[in-house]
Amino acid sequence: MNRRILIADDEMIYHHIFRSIFASGAGADPRKNSSMSFDVAMFRDGAPLVEFFRSEFENGRRIPLCILDIRMLSMDGLEAAELIRSVDPEVFIIIFTACDITHEELIKNLKKDVYFISKQRGSGKQEVLSLVTSLLINWNNQQNLKKAYTDLDCTHRQLRTLLNYSPTVIVQQDMDGKYQMINRRFTDIFGLHPAQVLGETDADIFPPDAVSERAEQFRAVIASGNPSEFIENISINGVQHTFLTLRYPIFDEKGNIIKIGTMSTDVSKHQEAREKLMEKEAYLNAIMTAVHTSVMIIDPESYKIIDANPWSYRLLGCTRNELIGRDFYELCPDWFKDNPEQRTVSDEYVLERPDKQIIYTRRSVAKAAVKDREYLVQSLLDITDIKNLMKKQEISIDLAKHLLYMTDGLPPRHTRLSEDLVLFAEAVSAPCFKEGGDHCFVRNFTAVPGKGKTVISLKDQSGHEVGCVLRSIITDLIHHNILNRHPELPLDKVISILNNENCRSDI
Numbered sequence: 447m448n449r450r451i452l453i454a455d456d457e458m459i460y461h462h463i464f465r466s467i468f469a470s471g472a473g474a475d476p477r478k479n480s481s482m483s484f485d486v487a488m489f490r491d492g493a494p495l496v497e498f499f500r501s502e503f504e505n506g507r508r509i510p511l512c513i514l515d516i517r518m519l520s521m522d523g524l525e526a527a528e529l530i531r532s533v534d535p536e537v538f539i540i541i542f543t544a545c546d547i548t549h550e551e552l553i554k555n556l557k558k559d560v561y562f563i564s565k566q567r568g569s570g571k572q573e574v575l576s577l578v579t580s581l582l583i584n585w586n587n588q589q590n591l592k593k594a595y596t597d598l599d600c601t602h603r604q605l606r607t608l609l610n611y612s613p614t615v616i617v618q619q620d621m622d623g624k625y626q627m628i629n630r631r632f633t634d635i636f637g638l639h640p641a642q643v644l645g646e647t648d649a650d651i652f653p654p655d656a657v658s659e660r661a662e663q664f665r666a667v668i669a670s671g672n673p674s675e676f677i678e679n680i681s682i683n684g685v686q687h688t689f690l691t692l693r694y695p696i697f698d699e700k701g702n703i704i705k706i707g708t709m710s711t712d713v714s715k716h717q718e719a720r721e722k723l724m725e726k727e728a729y730l731n732a733i734m735t736a737v738h739t740s741v742m743i744i745d746p747e748s749y750k751i752i753d754a755n756p757w758s759y760r761l762l763g764c765t766r767n768e769l770i771g772r773d774f775y776e777l778c779p780d781w782f783k784d785n786p787e788q789r790t791v792s793d794e795y796v797l798e799r800p801d802k803q804i805i806y807t808r809r810s811v812a813k814a815a816v817k818d819r820e821y822l823v824q825s826l827l828d829i830t831d832i833k834n835l836m837k838k839q840e841i842s843i844d845l846a847k848h849l850l851y852m853t854d855g856l857p858p859r860h861t862r863l864s865e866d867l868v869l870f871a872e873a874v875s876a877p878c879f880k881e882g883g884d885h886c887f888v889r890n891f892t893a894v895p896g897k898g899k900t901v902i903s904l905k906d907q908s909g910h911e912v913g914c915v916l917r918s919i920i921t922d923l924i925h926h927n928i929l930n931r932h933p934e935l936p937l938d939k940v941i942s943i944l945n946n947e948n949c950r951s952d953i
Contacts, residue, residue, distance in 0.1 A: 447586050448510050450485045451578065454495040454526060455515040455542070460565075461488050464513070467571045468578075484578075491519045492526030499530045499537075508534060510585035511578065516543040527560070536588070538581045615689075615710040618696070623647040623664060626705065635712065636682065656680045667693045667706055678710065688714045740807070740826035742774065749773050752821065761807075761828055763799040774824070779804060794952070795826065806833040846915035850885055853919050853926070857888035861900055869900060885918045889926075891933060901929060917953045924948065 468484040489495040514523035544565040609629040618627040673694035689710040696705040734755040743753040779798040795809040807826040861869040
């Protein structure tokens with residue numbers, strides 16, 4: 447509540463009197479109308495009061511009440527009153543003076559909302575306090591009422607705008623079914639002017655089959671007293687339209703139904719699109735259910751699983767609720783998580799079921815954009831059986847070495863490099879352990895007709911087990927393949943390709 451008061455009087459004794467009057471309510475509970483606290487500013491002349499009043503008003507800080515003496519130094523109370531009224535016509539004014547002036551004269555000069563207290567008559571403190579309190583309450587009530595009317599008008603205009611520009615048909619009918627209100631969408635769809643609709647009933651507007659159906663809906667809402675949804679099919683200019691219609695009762699203050707409101711949305715195109723979408727969804731679901739490969743849709747930022755096909759639940763031994771929303775990386779065993787690169791670059795992924803069973807998969811990931819949002823589409827092929835089968839295949843070191851010799855062959859002891867140069871080669875193995883993975887080969891071939899080329903390869907393969915020798919075989923097979931496909935490449939290019947192929951092959 448605004449409790450601001452400005453007082454102008456050139457006699458200091460009245461300053462003390464007013465401070466005494468308004469201090470009496472300073473500590474009171476402002477929630478009670480009997481007393482309130484006040485925000486008072488005092489001046490000895492009208493001019494500074496007017497200046498202060500104008501400055502506060504321009505900065506959005508209004509003052510409800512001014513108490514003015516008539517005779518002051520440079521500007522009397524009547525002039526000050528007229529000036530502040532020109533700034534804010536709604537301000538209340540109390541003239542507090544010893545001069546002889548009638549209330550009629552004040553009204554003539556200040557028109558309205560002006561009150562007079564005579565110094566000579568000696569009004570009591572309670573009389574002044576009561577008048578000021580009443581005026582402040584009155585001013586604040588007026589402002590609240592004014593704001594309420596403004597808000598109501600704004601709400602009414604917004605509602606009318608909403609009704610006119612709504613894509614939904616909105617109407618109101620009285621209890622006899624006569625139209626009392628329609629929006630612009632109604633006239634646009636049915637091609638009727640409001641004058642052709644208002645005061646009429648459905649029987650005057652719609653085909654007989656639609657009238658009967660709408661009458662049943664109307665009666666059903668009245669009988670139940672609750673909103674109800676309906677699907678309506680109405681022919682407009684020979685074209686069948688489908689509407690999703692909501693009918694609802696409108697009550698008066700006593701709870702009696704006085705009107706029926708209706709909101710109808712033309713869903714013809716949506717209905718057709720929905721049927722096609724349902725067909726596509728059924729088609730896609732059938733395929734995803736039949737695929738015996740795990741397919742997951744993953745958020746590329748959080749890496750959480752957004753959706754998955756039924757085979758994913760079977761592969762991981764869990765339900766849909768247990769899988770959707772989880773970080774895919776959490777499905778891996780702890781020892782697999784230790785390598786962060788496995789999260790994004792590995793083609794082979796290891797998963798752990800709730801029963802601690804380890805699942806080996808071949809993983810592929812592709813990006814897909816849907817409605818400006820990007821997703822990761824991930825497929826997981828179960829290769830656990832293949833992995834287990836490979837583990838069961840034990841190959842002895844001797845057999846592995848024999849395979850390596852078959853791959854590289856024995857190096858030629860003499861290779862003519864030119865007319866006067868001969869390369870002599872002999873491989874001698876002296877491993878620290880019984881067997882090792884070091885390997886070598888010498889190859890002679892013609893890279894370009896008329897020009898010979900000799901390649902000598904020495905490789906140190908760390909390890910002393912079967913897998914180590916098998917990796918040696920794979921490395922040399924890759925090397926031979928590169929040499930056969932690109933005999934003209936220089937050494938540095940061949941080594942670069944070999945390194946790249948080895949890194950890609952995970953050997």
